[in-house]
Amino acid sequence: MAERPTTSWRHGIAEEARELAAGTLDPDCACMAELFPEELLAATDTVLNTFEAELPGLGKARDEQVFAVVERVVLALNAVNEAHKGSAFETDEREELCAYIDESLTEHDIDVGALAARHGLGRYQLTNKWRKW
Template identity: 70%
Template structure:
């Protein structure tokens, strides 16, 4: 399965903790735990759990069902972002989330390039219709 962005975010938090403990990082420069509080990680993982469950049913599914699954995951991420004042996901995190969705679909045998092209979209426009983050 595609690596969830939350995995790399957690790794970043742990790396920062190690650097702080070793004294190799100035505490003023530590930001990972603040950027990715546990509540955000847990909520985002919950959305990914639901998306991954949806993926099991999408192999050979019509385009409309694939787009519906993408809309659900994006809308759920929108809600998390809105709950956090619109700043839950910064640019890098947004790109990671979009890449995760794309990779997860591809791993289920869904050709995202062909899917989006059939609907007059570029590959990287898959989430644009619904995305507010």
């Protein structure tokens, strides 16, 4: 199963905490906990829970149904980003979230490349119509 970005973000926070405790990381260089506060992680996980719940059976759905699921997850992530003053998801996080959406759809028998092509999009443009992060 595709790994949620929040999982890797939590691992980064834990690793940074271990390095701080061991004295191998300068406290001035620590930023993970500030970048990914628990409130942001929890809100993002709530959105991803909903997205994942919509995936089973989607492989046999019409394109419009698949796009509706993508639209809902992107709009919900937009709301999370807005709640964090538009700075919840920077470039790396955006790429991770988009890759997660793509991988999750693929795991549920959606040919993302073909879906995108049928609608005149590149494979990695699936979220662009709605994404503000």
